[in-house]
Amino acid sequence: MDDTFVVIGGDAAGMSAASKAKRENPEMDVVVFEKGEWVSYAACGMPYYVKGEVEDIDDLVTVTPEAFREERDIDLRTGHEVVDIDPEGETVTVDDGSETFEQPYDHLLVATGASAIEPPFDGMDLDGVFTIHDMDEADAIETYVDEQTPETAAIVGGGYVGIEMAEALSEHGIDVRIYEMLPHVLQPFGETVAETVEDHLREQGIGLHLETAVSGFAGDGTVERVHLEDDSQPADIAIVGVGVAPNADLASEAGIERGPTDAIATDEYGRTNYENVYAAGDCAEARHVVTGDPDHVPLALTANRAGRAIGETVTGSPTPVGDIAGTAIVKAFxxxxxxxxxxxxxxxxxxxxxxxxxxxxxxxxxxxxxxxxxxxxxxxxxxxxxxxxxxxxxxxxxxxxxxxxxxxxxxxxxxxxxxxxxxxxxxxxxxxxxxxxxxxxxxxxxxx
Missing domain, CATH: 3.50.50.60 (FAD/NAD(P)-binding domain)
Incomplete structure (x- = not known):
């Protein structure tokens, strides 16, 4: 009987691993559990969908679930959440929405991704307050902009998401303001880049509030204002983009170790402290090419590359996942x-x-x-x-x-x-x- 390769998570790392494993060994049973309905989508394209440059959200899907099942012969099960991992017994417990069942594995990949950080702000539950880290959120923002026609926007955080969403919302004629608690936007890019981008954002009519902490949002069911330490300003829509955190709780509860960054610790082949359990993508660490230390830089190529390598490894050809350098690029108008x-x-x-x-x-x-x-x-x-x-x-x-x-x-x-x-x-x-x-x-x- 051929090995069973179980993958938790159906986006970049998970589906890259599943596809590569199936290509290398068509006889291998490859089972993917994805708790949502979207798989293999381009999260980096979501701001451009909100902006209107991408017409249909389905255009962001690289490979459809049907193609994975019918053309690649992968047992992909959407709407299935893995709720427990037993590394000693080599099983996972799955909730399909109506019942739970156990699935045995010979090799397991944890590719649970990351989640947008939700600060403990007042008013996070108001209509019109969004994070943006998955397709449903992007679709909800686009619908809100189209139906509610907001006039003012508060973007909390001046990182990739904040800059790209500022451009996206500005395209709709919305008065956009960015609130960043650090001295500069795009802090990891260095002061020279940040100051150049800040000048350009101001030229484009974006309001910048640097070294400004947000304390919450207010409104009667729908967001109307953003509260600062000593002030409040109007906001008909708010995007909170203050970073992401690795979805590593499921793994750590099973005894799979986290590293110093709080993401799942892995070796050069993506293996965890359990030899037949791997981790890749936004939930996992990787080795930084300059320092040689574990690091956590959740980017698309890192996830795709690591998943592909693990797909080769589990079929008998050990392949390093590769180091990372944190290479990143962003468009600001x-x-x-x-x-x-x-x-x-x-x-x-x-x-x-x-x-x-x-x-x-x-x-x-x-x-x-x-x-x-x-x-x-x-x-x-x-x-x-x-x-x-x-x-x-x-x-x-x-x-x-x-x-x-x-x-x-x-x-x-x-x-x-x-x-x-x-x-x-x-x-x-x-x-x-x-x-x-x-x-x-x-x-x-x-x-x-």
Whole structure:
């Protein structure tokens, strides 16, 4: 009898693992339990659905449940919640809405994702107050905007969700204000990126309230105001985007260990402290490529890649899930911002490095070729080893160059090695010295 591979969670990591396992071993029984109805969807596209650039929410679905069942022969069961894991007995207990039953497994993947953090604000239960981390929430926001036609919006949190939702709601003619308790938006991207984005947001008519803590919301059944420490302001809709927390309780209650980030601890193959139990995606830790320490950076590629690797491993070909660098990119109206590795010098010192950084601005194209714009690059390296530690970029075009630095991090390249990388040049795409190379050249001068 062939092995049974059970997957808890039907999004990026879970369905990548299930699909890969079935391709590698068509005889394997692959069972996926998903407590909701949506599977394999592009969560990163949800703000663009609210904005109206994506017409139908179903367009965000990569593979339908029917395709998984009929074309990939995966036993996908939506509306099924796993309520208990028994690693010693190698079973999971499942609630299908009417009864519970046990499902044995030979290999188990916990891919339970993460949930939007809901702060203990007053008024979180008012109509018009939303978080946005799944498809039902995105659909509810779009419906609310369409039917209630709000005039003012309060966005709590200046991270990815806050910036993208500010653009989405502004597109509907809504007066948008962002409330961020830290000194800057996009804090992990560094001060240079943050200040550039903040200036641009103000130019787009977005109200910024930095170093401003929200205490709650008020209204008669429906949100009408956002309360601050010493003030209140109108808000006909509110989006709370203050981060996510890994859904690791189910695993930890079963004795599956959490790591220092509070996500599920895993090894290089995604294994937990139980050899035949794996974890991947937003619920799990991964090794940071720069520090070598466990980290939790819930991003789509990390989940897809780890799930695919685990799908190979459970079919007999052990495959590492890969390290992470926290590489991220975000659109803020006409600007793009990107980051990878370690940018914060205090964090670099805590990791044992002696950081040195430079910030340069260069044209995204040859200076004489039309359509170029200024691209600002911050590059960080270790003084002693000259190893590249991280970078951030901001500009109207060209921020996808962050991938060059991410590649350098994975190769543990020095600043000199990065500077000598043979990058492509043509006037419509880049100056002779690409901005990344220019940054490396200037940083190398500081290290001499």
């Amino acid at each position: 006409d600007l793009g911002a990107a980051r990878t590795g370690i940018i914060d010098e205090d964090r670099a010192r805590e990791a044992g490095f002696d950081p040195v950084s430079v910030t340069i601005s260069a044209s995204s194209r040859a200076h004489y070729y039309p359509g170029g714009s200024e691209l600002t690059v911050t590059l960080v390296a270790d003084r002693e080893s000259e190893r590249v530690l991280g970078a951030s970029l901001v500009g109207e075009e060209g921020v996808k160059r962050i991938d060059t630095v991410a590649t350098a991090l994975n190769a543990e390249m020095t600043v000199t090695e990065l500077q000598n990388t043979d990058l492509a040049y043509a006037p419509p795409f880049s100056p002779v010295w690409d901005p990344i190379l220019t940054a490396a050249k200037v940083l190398g001068g500081k290290l001499d």
